[in-house]
Amino acid sequence: MQMALMVEYADAVPEVKAVYDDIMATRKTDWVNNFWKILANHPPTLARLWEDVKQVMGTGGALDPLVKEMLYIAVSVTNNCEYCIHSHSAAARAKGMTDGMFGELLAVVALANQTNALANGYRIPVDPQFLSHDGAVAEPASLAELDFTDDPAE
């Protein structure tokens, strides 16, 4: 049961209407989904989140928008967020995610949850070789020794 009433366009204050208008213009649609209609109960959160989503999930970045939607699904599945699984799967489908890609995405997410438990449970120490990949290590000398090409690495 939802914790707040949805704010419909006709009942919205101007600052909410402005966000709704921008959502519909950006998406080229004539409707606003429930996420925003509930956030509209707290207008500063609505405005802030819409700016966040536009900045992070839009085109023009280093990652493909479809990849970003799939990363979103991976997090949402791990956190068991029903709304977000549906909304971002819909968005990913609209950007080209096929049934096969969705099945493989969930297989990776499930496997990662499995190995996370093993690594945390055994308290496995990080190999020094992995640290050379991180920005924190000034001289990645040992990196050259590694060959991860085509590596189904754990």
Added chain:
Amino acid sequence: MQMALMVEYADAVPEVKAVYDDIMATRKTDWVNNFWKILANHPPTLARLWEDVKQVMGTGGALDPLVKEMLYIAVSVTNNCEYCIHSHSAAARAKGMTDGMFGELLAVVALANQTNALANGYRIPVDPQFLSHDGAVAEPASLAELDFTDDPAE
């Protein structure tokens, strides 16, 4: 502090050595990382997990191996698995992940964790329009009404 001693190649039983050999042959390296040397304390888990990782994370599927590594990182960050964040970031770097891609990946993961909390906290009901994207809906009639192209959807 780790919960079990690492099993080195020289001390391993034959079934463990066989997995180690396959890991090194598949990866074209001459070393085995700590994850497997700890799992070797329970040989059936070692053998099972290596088969899982080979099947799920290898090439030839519907998703690019680099995308799969980034999905792995997204889950590992959400679960706060230090080992897995390092090992899969190393693997993703070796497959082409740049600093900019890593920064954008974490931005998406962080945003998803934020909106997951909002959707779960407000108990937002799923829009019926989203369900038409799912395999569970036999007749995705309303799908045609949606235009998610270039959509920074939440």
Added chain:
Amino acid sequence: MQMALMVEYADAVPEVKAVYDDIMATRKTDWVNNFWKILANHPPTLARLWEDVKQVMGTGGALDPLVKEMLYIAVSVTNNCEYCIHSHSAAARAKGMTDGMFGELLAVVALANQTNALANGYRIPVDPQFLSHDGAVAEPASLAELDFTDDPAE
């Protein structure tokens, strides 16, 4: 679907009735909510939890009861506990939480989930200045250097 039948007052064993009586007397109500009626399937858990809740959530402590209800909601949202979000939002409302306070509470919870992911994902080392605030540091010399007044600190 619930995992156990609710134990109604008329059907309860004496030790369960005694807890129900104390719940209603403490709350000045004539009903018992489902949480307790389900816990009553395991009477020692019912008795223990009611004592825990009375001790921790009651008046007379260092924190205001309304603040404690909001902390409860923050945890329940993060864990995605639907029952607890509803029950403690009802309790917080009865103690004075307004729509504006609830909206701001969820904004903080959502932001914290976002920055938790960033801090865990980047494995950010704790600043030594922060440790001087903790009881574990005997000589908080550097504390004097800090001025957090009016600080929207991350």
Added chain:
Amino acid sequence: MQMALMVEYADAVPEVKAVYDDIMATRKTDWVNNFWKILANHPPTLARLWEDVKQVMGTGGALDPLVKEMLYIAVSVTNNCEYCIHSHSAAARAKGMTDGMFGELLAVVALANQTNALANGYRIPVDPQFLSHDGAVAEPASLAELDFTDDPAE
């Protein structure tokens, strides 16, 4: 081990320097903590998060800044974010949190994690009486029947 190098002021690009300047001016300090120095590896994330934190955690809202810091700690403990526990405990201390308040805060957080598990494990259905507190219910008629005053409610 951190996943990126810290960006020091002297080495920062102008857009990062501008955020650092605003952080120090807002906080009236002459240093920037590690969280921001790591986020600076991805300047748009740095700028966005700082705006988010200023908007959500600052003064002038419906909640007291100290309460907001304690809510932040509640989430960070539940997610096991070491950095955030330290940084926000330091901020809460600077805003007046005593040892007794911190002890009580953790007691509430721990109890909530316990009852979340019980409510989720038993799949306890939400009492209809609680729903009348939510904005989603148009006519909170039954609310008048409830008396939560001084209620250590679960």
Added chain:
Amino acid sequence: MQMALMVEYADAVPEVKAVYDDIMATRKTDWVNNFWKILANHPPTLARLWEDVKQVMGTGGALDPLVKEMLYIAVSVTNNCEYCIHSHSAAARAKGMTDGMFGELLAVVALANQTNALANGYRIPVDPQFLSHDGAVAEPASLAELDFTDDPAE
């Protein structure tokens, strides 16, 4: 709302039918539960998971099958997986779990979630005495000093 249609036996491809046949033969039943009928949308995941479950959850290991089902429930409650709580409670009931055992199981799970929050929140350092129990410590000399017999240890 489910994210994929269930694959019924009559509509299944041969590799899915083979797994269904093995599930029914192993369980001595004439039906397949929804978990497998949904996984069948991605046949390699179906086949892999069924092999995993057979290996890990079957008889012949170091742990009693009923204990393994209860461990499964403990994880599923902590992750709030409704499906898994029901399916593994059904399996545990069929293997002898009584109401009293289920009540005690949830009491342990809830208490563990509570103390996990306290240990993580206070960042409690591990006692060196505990490390001597781990395989990682070569000389468990101090172990002899410990007497945990009949210990309700935290």
Added chain:
Amino acid sequence: MQMALMVEYADAVPEVKAVYDDIMATRKTDWVNNFWKILANHPPTLARLWEDVKQVMGTGGALDPLVKEMLYIAVSVTNNCEYCIHSHSAAARAKGMTDGMFGELLAVVALANQTNALANGYRIPVDPQFLSHDGAVAEPASLAELDFTDDPAE
């Protein structure tokens, strides 16, 4: 870094000393582990938690104390609580847990985390057959149709 100083016996107030004495007497040891020495910073939490642990984890219940320790480890691994993994593994070892049992325990915990993600990700609906096992279903008629004996059920 710990968030509070440890309270040593010599420095403790009487109510803390009384709990320490009971811990040592119950465990037949002459030392108190760090968990309690940190909780002693908030004496009511120390006293409450020790009573909780004695009630839940002691002998005389429906579950074997070793099984309870292993359930505790399963939760602690899933929540990534380093302290609790070590302390309860030590306790479980002292009660008879072998290397083989620990390896199998982690295999179950890891598999459960994997299937939890699949069930949550696919939003798999619960089979009506499973509900008949729950107390919530008055007439478990269909139960007789099930044969879960020796079932490696998912």
